Amino acid sequence: MDMQKVPSREGDHNLKDYKQVKENFSWDKVKENFSWNETGKINAAYEAIDRHAENPEKKNKTALLYSAPGREEKLTFQDLRNQSNRFANVLKKHDINKGDRVFLFMPRSPEFYAAFFGILKVGAIAGPLFEAFMEQAVRDRLQDSEARVLITTPDLLERVPQDDLPSLEKIVLVGNGLESSSVFVDYEAEMKQASDEFSIEWVDLEDGMLLHYTSGSTGKPKGVYHVHNAMIQHYATAEWVLDLKQDDIYWCTADPGWVTGTSYGIFAPWLHGVTNVIRGGRFSPEDWYGTIQNHEVSVWYTAPTALRMLVSAGAEVANKFALSSLRHILSVGEPLNPEVVTWGLKAFDLRIHDTWWMTETGAMLIANIPSEEIRPGSMGKPVPGIEASIVDNEGNELPPKQMGNLAIKQGWPSMMRAIWNNQSKYESYFINGWYVSGDSAYKDEDGYFWFQGRLDDVINTSGERVGPFEVESKLIEHEAIAEAGVIGKPDPERGEIIKAFITLNNGYTESEELLEDIRKFVKNGLSAHAAPREIEVKDAIPKTRSGKIMRRLLKSWELGLPTGDTSTLEE
Numbered sequence: 145m146d147m148q149k150v151p152s153r154e155g156d157h158n159l160k161d162y163k164q165v166k167e168n169f170s171w172d173k174v175k176e177n178f179s180w181n182e183t184g185k186i187n188a189a190y191e192a193i194d195r196h197a198e199n200p201e202k203k204n205k206t207a208l209l210y211s212a213p214g215r216e217e218k219l220t221f222q223d224l225r226n227q228s229n230r231f232a233n234v235l236k237k238h239d240i241n242k243g244d245r246v247f248l249f250m251p252r253s254p255e256f257y258a259a260f261f262g263i264l265k266v267g268a269i270a271g272p273l274f275e276a277f278m279e280q281a282v283r284d285r286l287q288d289s290e291a292r293v294l295i296t297t298p299d300l301l302e303r304v305p306q307d308d309l310p311s312l313e314k315i316v317l318v319g320n321g322l323e324s325s326s327v328f329v330d331y332e333a334e335m336k337q338a339s340d341e342f343s344i345e346w347v348d349l350e351d352g353m354l355l356h357y358t359s360g361s362t363g364k365p366k367g368v369y370h371v372h373n374a375m376i377q378h379y380a381t382a383e384w385v386l387d388l389k390q391d392d393i394y395w396c397t398a399d400p401g402w403v404t405g406t407s408y409g410i411f412a413p414w415l416h417g418v419t420n421v422i423r424g425g426r427f428s429p430e431d432w433y434g435t436i437q438n439h440e441v442s443v444w445y446t447a448p449t450a451l452r453m454l455v456s457a458g459a460e461v462a463n464k465f466a467l468s469s470l471r472h473i474l475s476v477g478e479p480l481n482p483e484v485v486t487w488g489l490k491a492f493d494l495r496i497h498d499t500w501w502m503t504e505t506g507a508m509l510i511a512n513i514p515s516e517e518i519r520p521g522s523m524g525k526p527v528p529g530i531e532a533s534i535v536d537n538e539g540n541e542l543p544p545k546q547m548g549n550l551a552i553k554q555g556w557p558s559m560m561r562a563i564w565n566n567q568s569k570y571e572s573y574f575i576n577g578w579y580v581s582g583d584s585a586y587k588d589e590d591g592y593f594w595f596q597g598r599l600d601d602v603i604n605t606s607g608e609r610v611g612p613f614e615v616e617s618k619l620i621e622h623e624a625i626a627e628a629g630v631i632g633k634p635d636p637e638r639g640e641i642i643k644a645f646i647t648l649n650n651g652y653t654e655s656e657e658l659l660e661d662i663r664k665f666v667k668n669g670l671s672a673h674a675a676p677r678e679i680e681v682k683d684a685i686p687k688t689r690s691g692k693i694m695r696r697l698l699k700s701w702e703l704g705l706p707t708g709d710t711s712t713l714e715e
């Protein structure tokens with residue numbers, strides 16, 4: 145197989161369809177798929193849930209296929225409609241209205257999703273938090289957003305610094321809660337009393353829907369603000385990129401604390417009325433494979449960190465499971481190593497489709513679609529309606545093959561509309577009509593985009609620019625290495641030298657010979673200047689909860705600098 149190109153396996157037919165989509169494209173046409181209320185307004189919760197619950201053929205279809213250790217549940221679209229109506233009534237009773245911020249700090253569960261849509265139904269703005277956040281992370285986000293309500297569990301309550309949150313009026317407790325009081329609301333008790341019927345708050349496409357906090361390299365986390373309009377792009381990319389069909393069983397592994405877990409863990413499947421698998425608990429290779437097997441997952445959207453763990457677990461584990469239900473696999477969050485694409489062809493006989501986007505962009509912008517060829521290591525091409533380019537620091541476009549800032553022409557539906565309380569930060573993303581991503585990349589002659597690194601991660605060693613990703617990709621091709629994180633370490637002679645942090649596969653122990661072998665392996669496989677001069681063996685590589693290698697943290701550790709905001713660090 146020519147690893148430079150993996151041809152499409154979809155028939156010609158699909159390719160023609162996609163060409164047509166591209167040629168006659170307009171976002172307004174996508175909007176025609178939605179039902180508009182007689183008020184001329186809309187609500188994403190209605191589009192994702194109630195619309196299907198009102199359709200006799202769909203109302204009893206499984207919407208949510210939930211499983212976690214010790215709990216399994218199926219909810220139909222009708223169930224989700226009723227449960228979210230009840231929650232909307234609970235919020236109304238406590239005087240929560242359009243534009244208020246309501247945060248969720250709890251594990252993935254049916255209650256989470258009912259509450260999420262209840263929030264949207266009253267026109268409020270939902271703020272999902274990772275359940276693993278500690279007190280400081282919770283404080284920063286609730287303070288900055290001035291949230292009025294928090295939905296959480298008794299277990300997590302100790303991490304909610306109630307005394308420091310003057311805007312917080314109510315805490316809804318899910319699961320054998322305390323008695324209701326002036327602050328605490330008992331979820332079970334109030335849901336039981338609430339009505340199944342609720343009259344949805346119809347909103348404008350430009351009204352607020354979501355607040356996702358994301359960490360930058362410095363300073364406090366920033367609140368990325370999204371509006372209902374985003375669903376237009378969730379809907380469209382679910383069709384072209386996820387390739388969702390009515391009888392699919394879809395699974396997105398992302399937690400809703402991460403934008404992937406809302407855009408593609410909630411909206412994309414449900415806007416299309418597709419059965420959505422939600423798996424709670426922690427993951428292991430057995431758990432990933434087991435979930436695919438037990439629910440007969442057909443479309444799987446996951447992340448390189450998960451896929452690398454499967455590669456490292458080996459074929460023995462994969463062979464214990466029946467995985468033939470899978471027909472389409474996608475990845476997001478970090479560069480997808482070519483090694484993993486090759487492995488996917490062997491392990492699943494399927495291509496793994498990389499997709500690129502950001503919390504700020506709200507939905508996929510660059511992706512590999514089923515009907516086009518994949519070039520392993522490339523993120524793919526812009527989806528219809530998106531103009532992407534490589535620009536210099538003044539916003540001038542650069543020719544193919546030249547590395548620069550990955551940038552998108554302003555004006556797509558799912559774009560953030562603000563950084564909460566921080567207009568100047570928001571404005572700093574734009575140059576000359578381009579949204580500048582902070583990623584460096586280049587474009588090849590055929591329009592495929594190739595990721596090089598976060599701009600702040602790019603290494604300059606003896607005048608050569610080296611993307612940490614290519615070194616990491618080469619490292620994990622070595623049989624001894626499970627994961628790798630690569631940074632530039634200041635060096636008086638070379639500007640920076642390349643330092644690699646690695647974890648070893650089972651059965652390997654650290655030795656001088658092994659490290660030397662690894663160095664040679666990179667040198668022969670990539671180039672002399674890309675070979676790490678220093679290699680340190682670790683038990684784990686620090687990663688965010690969305691699976692991103694925290695190179696910034698590796699660097700701070702290395703240099704003994706303050707570590708900055710680490711609220712999203714996976715323990």
Ligand code: 6R9
Binds near residue numbers: 479
């Ligand atoms: C959805 C999401 C955004 C940053 C982005 C880039 C990295 C995401 C990638 C990728 C290489 C891909 N990233 N997808 N890098 N290839 N396919 O991940 O949002 O958490 O905000 O991160 O993630 O560096 O700028 P977010």
